[in-house]
Amino acid sequence: MPSTRKKKDTHEPMIMLSYKDLVRRIGGKPPQQVKKGDPEWEDGIKCIKAYHSQATVLSRADQEGMRYIIKRLEYVIPPEAEKNSMLHPLMSREHCSWKLNISPSWAIFIILKTLYGTALPEAYLATIRTAFHTTDLNDHTHEYFTIDGTEPAEPAVTEEDHPMSVGDKAGISKKTKKRNASAIDIEDGSYSTNKHTKVIGAESLSLLVAETNNEDRPDPMAIQVQLANAVSERQTVEGVVCGCTIGNLQQTIDEKLEAMQDALGKKIEEKFAAVQEDLERKEKKKFEAQTNELQTMMREAVKFHGEALTRLAELAWQRPVAPQGADV
Incomplete structure (x- = not known):
């Protein structure tokens, strides 16, 4: 909020x-x-x-x-x-x-x-x-934007607005290769095989061995280029695998969330139906009780009416007959 x-x-x-x-x-x-x-x-x-x-x-x-x-x-x-x-x-x-x-x-x-x-x-x-x-x-x-590390919503300059020259691209490519090579300890023509080179693969290493000079020693420049390419390929593969894993995970989360929402909706509908059924049952019982009460009252009224008629009949039979010619 x-x-x-x-x-x-x-x-x-x-x-x-x-x-x-x-x-x-x-x-x-x-x-x-x-x-x-x-x-x-x-x-x-x-x-x-x-x-x-x-x-x-x-x-x-x-x-x-x-x-x-x-x-x-x-x-x-x-x-x-x-x-x-x-x-x-x-x-x-x-x-x-x-x-x-x-x-x-x-x-x-x-x-x-x-x-x-x-x-x-x-x-x-x-x-x-x-x-x-x-x-x-x-x-x-x-x-x-007074906070350190903020970036604009959109790039100020795009490659489409200012096309990069071939020379600029070549310079960036050289810098990239140099940065990748330094990551695996290539310095002054010497090289060392560390944990990064172990995961490059046998095919890339075989290419490195094949690049030799006349003294039957590895060519440092050839090694630098091959190792840089191998690292770049490795990073690309890792990026693809990571992307696939994240994508699959997000898809799984979405599917589970959708299933939970469906289940929650069904539970709400079932609860509503149960409450409505309970109300209808209570109303029915109340109506039946009122009906029974009215029927009882009707039976009592009919009984009272019958008793009244019987009493009137008895009184009529008990009344003495008036003499002929007498005023009634």
């Missing part, structure tokens, strides 16, 4: 977000960085800027909530929700929380207001006002 005052320094650092956190994860495929021009880019940048404007006055839970939504691209507007915010998955989640008597999420409200602006339904805004006493979002972006 929104903080009512400026956040003080705490042991927990501020959660940082930038365009680098927009990563597409599909099934078991490696993560893909969302780039300018992708369908998730424009709204993603808007949501990150909205986070920057609110981060310094957000609770830790709301910071984590916005990060979760943005990093998982849950802000994306499906086609059916482009003109109707009630059909957005985040709004559906809020509606489900309302049914379960759970307070709305301030983090989700910030995202939805960023996406739809004044098009949000008044009923939803009223719910937010009831829970948080406001729907205003003041801009605190300048406070966010």
Whole structure:
């Protein structure tokens, strides 16, 4: 929920977000960085800027909530929700929380207001006002960027705007190779085989041995290039495996969460049906009791009526007969 005052320094650092956190994860495929021009880019940048404007006055839970939504691209507007915010998955989640008597999420409200602006339904805004006493979002972006380590929402300069020359790419390639080579202890033409070279593989090592000079000794330059390439390949493979593992884990979590939500929905329906059945049973018993009471009263009334008629008949028979010609 929104903080009512400026956040003080705490042991927990501020959660940082930038365009680098927009990563597409599909099934078991490696993560893909969302780039300018992708369908998730424009709204993603808007949501990150909205986070920057609110981060310094957000609770830790709301910071984590916005990060979760943005990093998982849950802000994306499906086609059916482009003109109707009630059909957005985040709004559906809020509606489900309302049914379960759970307070709305301030983090989700910030995202939805960023996406739809004044098009949000008044009923939803009223719910937010009831829970948080406001729907205003003041801009605190300048406070966010006074914190060390912050990055802009989007890159200031892209490769498309300023194409890199061949010479620049070659320079970067040389620096990369030099950095990779230093990581495995290549210095002044000498080399040492440590734990990094053990995992490179037999094929890469055989190529290193094949590169020799006329003195039948390893060529340092050839070794440097081969080891740098091997390390780069190893890092690529590890990245792919890590990406697949994370993707599978997230898919499993999503499936379990969906199953838990379905199970919870079924339990709620069963509980509601049981309560309704119990009420109907109690009403039926009450009606039956009232019916029995009325029937008893009717029987008593009929009995009393019969007794009254019998008594009148007896009195009529007991009355003496008047003499003829006498006044009655």
